[in-house]
Amino acid sequence: MIKIALAEDNSFLAQSLINKLGLFDDFKVKFHAIDGEDLLASLELNSNVDVILMDIEMPNLNGVLATQEVSKKYPHIKVIMLTVVDDEQSIYESIKSGAIGYLLKESTPKEIFDSIHEIMEGGAPMSPEIARKALRIIQNPGGIEDDQVDFNLSKRENEVLKQLCTGLNYQQIAANLIISPNTVRTHIENIYKKMEVKNKAELVQKAYKHRLI
Amino acid sequence: MIKIALAEDNSFLAQSLINKLGLFDDFKVKFHAIDGEDLLASLELNSNVDVILMDIEMPNLNGVLATQEVSKKYPHIKVIMLTVVDDEQSIYESIKSGAIGYLLKESTPKEIFDSIHEIMEGGAPMSPEIARKALRIIQNPGGIEDDQVDFNLSKRENEVLKQLCTGLNYQQIAANLIISPNTVRTHIENIYKKMEVKNKAELVQKAYKHRLI
DNA sequence: CAATCAATAGGGCAAATGCCCCAAAAGCTA
DNA sequence: TAGCTTTTGGGGCATTTGCCCTATTGATTG
Secondary structure (H helix, E strand, O other), X not given: OEEEEEEOOOHHHHHHHHHHHHOXXXXXXXXXXXXXXXXXXXXXHOOOOOEEEEEOOOOOOOHHHHHHHHHHHOOOOEEEEEEOOOOHXXXXXXXXXXXXXXXXXXXXXXXXXXXXXXXXXXXXXXXHHHHHHHHHHHHOHHHOHHHOOOOOOOHHHHHHHXXXXXXXXXXXXXXXXXXXXXXXXXXXXXXXXHHOOOOHHHHHHHHHHOOOO | OEEEXXXXXXXXXXXXXXXXXXXXXXXXXXXXXXXXXXHHHHHHXXXXXXXXXXXXXXXXXXXXXXXXXXXXXXXXXXXXXEEOOOOHHHHHHHHHHOOOEEXXXXXXXXXXXXXXXXXXXXXXXXXXXXXXXXXXXXXXXXXXXXXXXHHOOOHHHHHHHHHHHOOOOHHHHHHHHOOOHHHHHHHHHHHHHHHOOOOHHHHHHHHHHOOOO
């Protein structure tokens, strides 16, 4: 039984989707959120969900931002973005935010069925055209303007970052850079603030994603 | 003028490719290497090349290993892999090694022309079918066989790894997977042993390097 | 010259981590 | 069935981390 949540502000479209999903025995719609905030609140209560069908345009918190939150906080949940248009910008934003599927709202029940099963088996359901665009985006982050985020790290902070990412602890980094562990700690705190992370794992991940190392 | 190098052991196919490329004015074939080693030797003398069309199967040093070397030593050079088959394993290996394009050997001159121009403009030329597979590979590394074999992580351990890499702590991971924090701790200890690391930062780094996430 | 920033360093403290120990249920397999 | 792995769960404990706080020195820069 695949547990599905729905985030869609248009109640007509939501009901249509629920009806389509209801045609299949192995789908269970756990809940239906009316916007991004509602979705996050609902997940806070119960995050035992496999797949979220997420409208890209919603009031309060849109699909892209909501997906960001979901994939950060509940990485086990797979997000399929719902949209009426398949423009490159939307695809780009969706993929960046962590969505792994992309469906047009007028999809047939069978297409939805296939997509959800594909995603549960580890696939990335999207049309070949969208896949092509997505791949280009993923493989060529240099071509995307806002991916080249500058965190404004100082020279020393970059050195500390590099060492931190190899798994060294404060003492070892201090020894390598011939400074005090307390200084290392200060540097790391500043790096955390600049890069908006709050622990090592997140930092290393972000550093790799943005090709800082 | 786009500078192209060719790495292809089959002289008949090589000549065919050179002929196809010769149809276009803005392509200049700088040299033709007969295997991976020959390619690296040639690049040692002259690395002023924009694109390498690389056969995936070559004696001495195959296309995947040669691409690894090239993208490590000459990151400005873009590699397009040539193949007769488009099996998932080949695509996976190519992407891992740093190739950003993937062409079937029977491609028409126009397809080759388009691909080379696309790669020069920052695209990732490949057929939609290949793009789909590649995307699945990139976005869902857990689905790739030999990644799991690498460190022999179990299914559950892979799930924990994924969550850990996003920066979640034991409690949050436990909540997401609906298990006890103690179990999460046990899993992580086992992952550490299997992957031969001793803290989160090292783990995240290794996971990224081996494209486990 | 004053202001800002980078780099240095320290204290305190709660929380998280890493590393031992152990054990049991479930599942597969030879 | 016996033996293996996986998944689950727990206790204890030293160390590390993350996050507050303050503070000095030197360089840059308007």
